[in-house]
Amino acid sequence: MVLKLYSLALPVGGQGIVALVLAEKQIPFEHIAVDLDAQGHKTPEFLAMHPFGQVPVLDDDGFILYESRAICRYLSEKYSDHGTPLLPKGLKERALVEQAASVEFANFHPAASKVVREVWNKKNSGLPIDQAAVDAGLQELSAKLDVYEVILGKQKFLAGDSFTLADLFHYAYGPLLAEGGVDLMTSKGPNVARWWNELLSRLAWIKLKAEGIKGTAS
Ligand SMILES: N[C@@H](CCC(=O)N[C@@H](CS)C(=O)NCC(=O)O)C(=O)O
Missing domain, CATH: 1.20.1050.10 (Glutathione S-transferase Yfyf (Class Pi); Chain A, domain 2)
Incomplete structure (x- = not known):
């Protein structure tokens, strides 16, 4: 299943760096916009993914990950052979x-x-x-x-x-x-x-x- 990224559309803060890793590595993903003004990050469904109620959140076929830097590391490891290398192996x-x-x-x-x-x-x-x-x-x-x-x-x-x-x-x-x-x-x-x-x-x-x-x- 394709990766899902829950975030704002604006490439700032944590979602900016996650989106940049996806772009540098040319990883296909589905974007699910979260409306913070409408408290979309505080619904029970969203809090079940991210207990602090923040964006971004990654859903990799049911594996849920939050905290942008952790997501970036995960993607860089998982897709180490795609696009720009971001983590050396040595x-x-x-x-x-x-x-x-x-x-x-x-x-x-x-x-x-x-x-x-x-x-x-x-x-x-x-x-x-x-x-x-x-x-x-x-x-x-x-x-x-x-x-x-x-x-x-x-x-x-x-x-x-x-x-x-x-x-x-x-x-x-x-x-x-x-x-x-x-x-x-x-x-x-x-x-x-x-x-x-x-x-x-x-x-x-x-x-x-x-x-x-x-x-x-x-
Ligand atoms: N340390 C977190 C910070 C996430 C964060 O602050 N996200 C902001 C949007 S850029 C947010 O969800 N703000 C709403 C809130 O904290 O209620 C990360 O890097 O993922």
């Missing part, structure tokens, strides 16, 4: 991807999400922006990107010289910074800018941004 190479993925989750994501909550979520909902929270988030993110600048001065991507899942996880919140008027990803330093521009120019991402999340199963 023990040490894989460990370096997990190291960089942990850095994204423990360092980049918490800092970026503080900024995105203000400049993207609140802005789009018409809520007042807390400038002190923006400034604190920017200071934290800027310090994290200083370290990225050093790492990316020595290698092309975060886990070495190939694009991997560790880089891909940054599409969850990274693009929302610029959409919220924050240019840190390209103004911080030449190495971060080169890496980020390379990520933004990947064809799978450009297509996903232009078209939104659309099922590809015929």
Whole structure:
């Protein structure tokens, strides 16, 4: 049976990275749009799949998986021979991807999400922006990107010289910074800018941004 992805159609946050893995790997899937405004993620049926009532959720022939990064890892393993390789097979190479993925989750994501909550979520909902929270988030993110600048001065991507899942996880919140008027990803330093521009120019991402999340199963 074809994979089913329950999510918003907008390729942002967790559903953005899951949809990007599906696109990079050219995996056919059915998209089931969940209407958060109508509380579609809080129905008993949905909560039976995801006890926290969030999107995205993957249904692989009855195997239900939630948490976007876990879904990305699952798909990258299951479809390791399809499309773009995202997880190296060697023990040490894989460990370096997990190291960089942990850095994204423990360092980049918490800092970026503080900024995105203000400049993207609140802005789009018409809520007042807390400038002190923006400034604190920017200071934290800027310090994290200083370290990225050093790492990316020595290698092309975060886990070495190939694009991997560790880089891909940054599409969850990274693009929302610029959409919220924050240019840190390209103004911080030449190495971060080169890496980020390379990520933004990947064809799978450009297509996903232009078209939104659309099922590809015929
Ligand atoms: N850590 C989760 C975060 C999921 C998440 O925050 N999803 C948002 C939409 S992008 C959501 O469902 N929000 C509604 C809610 O939390 O009630 C993941 O990566 O899958």
